Amino acid sequence: MSQLKKALEKAKKEKKSFVIEGQGHAKGIEPLPKDRGVSSEMKLKEAPGRDAVEVPPPTYFQTRCVQVDPEKLVDRKVFSILQEDEVGDQYKLLRTMVLNRTRPLGHSTIEITSFREGDGKSLTCVNLAITLAKEPRQNVLLIDMDLRRPTIHRILGIEPKPGLRDYFVNNTPLKDILIHPGIERLTVLPAGGRMDNSTEIIGSHRMENLIRKIKNRYQDRYVIFDVPSLNTCSDALVLSSYVDGILLVARANHTTTEDITSGMPLLKDKHILGVVLNDTEISRGWTY
Template sequence: MSKIEEILEKATRLRQQGGGTMAAPTEVKRPVSPATPAPPLAGAELGPYKTEQRLDLVSPYLVSVTQPQSPVAEEYKKLKSVIIKLTTGERFLNTIMVTSTLKGEGKSITSLNIALALAQEYDHTVLLVDADLRRPSTHTYLGIPNEQGLSDCLMNGVDVGSVLVKTGIGRLSILPAGRPVQNPVELIASSRMKEFIQELKHRYPDRYVIIDTPPVLHFAEAYSIASEVDGVIFVVREGQVPIAHLKEAVGMLKGSNILGVVYNDVEVNRYSSYHYYSYKNYSDYAGQGSA
């Protein structure tokens, strides 16, 4: 039995025994209602869309803000603490990619809640980049426009600072996906994208850059980005992906710095309305970066 199978089997046993830790809700396809204007937030930076308000989030899946005292939000806080521990040391590992094997495993919701949790810390400024040009969703969950963003920076040389959306939520800025493109894989795998990631890393050396990417299997974008970032967080939804596909996806990221795995949507108590997740440091079961 592989190390990956061992950790998944352990999580399954935990579910059957009724113990575990609260988890992040899974990614959903339903749209978010447009944000309702809120009172101005003193000191909030203004973005290109001229909103002087703090975003009023209405999506129930952004629990780091909408339900900050909930058990699920507490688990995101724990996940945030683990990420900080793994990325701060002699060198600040500030560029982090979040991905999954297939769509629908909760990677975008995980990206958003990690970014929100980090941004509400006094010590951390966060930039969340929606690099899933195939199925962008960050703008939908936040209720912000997607008129300009990453694709415009890569294709038209638009300065990233001019298209950032300042949310007014902690110290969080958003780079939306931008206008649709016909060739997302060529664009994301281009040398311009590699240069762009390095530009973000050095232009904002004191902030976390969280990058939401397409799933690993079937699309090459995640593989291309993984080689450029400091670390990878891998989201696995229970019962969603055959173990063979999971192995293949993780194998494709071999050589990347996989910080850990979020085991998502694990229902450990059939009488509870909550879902659960388990976060594991990848080195706990992958050994020296092997698949």
């Protein structure tokens, strides 16, 4: 049985909306030892940070502020915005696992990619970013680095521009392309429009400097990057040199064994945080 099928079976049994599997350098999707897997204990215990104290939410002097509509977010399946929700609880579990696998190492920059298009990367990015932002020990910056097919602005219901495109094409300063969507501790950097030469942009010195600047300037933040899938272009691979870890998304009844077998070798020696199995059975109409 393929690793994905095994994970699917396990998820079905546990009725999870997704599960996270595997960690370490990519050799294949290796199941975690039992005591590191999905368990109620992990819901309760999060790894303490190097300094496990609350960080104050950012004060926005220059960043544009808007107020996203929570009802519309829920319509677009951003269930993490709700206070109490079964799917939201699954994202909390994902947050715990991400924090446990990054905090002890002082890691905070994560790219989310998948084996093929439509696996649910962007939705996972938004839900994870909001769930991380609810936790008072870090602020969060969500960056739409899918410069070929940006969607983060659409999911959040914010203006698509200005964004990264303006930074690269019009020299718009970083402070002018950030946006606070009215969700405490969350800042968003939209793509600002499509860029067909995205791979060259992502691999450029300017991008490297931008990411370095973001890391230095926002040391209290987790930075989540939404990127294209591994089968479409090399953007995710190019960006992987700048980030601390990669979170993969596979979608039930969508990602195939072939997708995984051709995608995994590309990730050899990359630091994989795990695989999120998206869109599995849970008692909500929008899953299968």
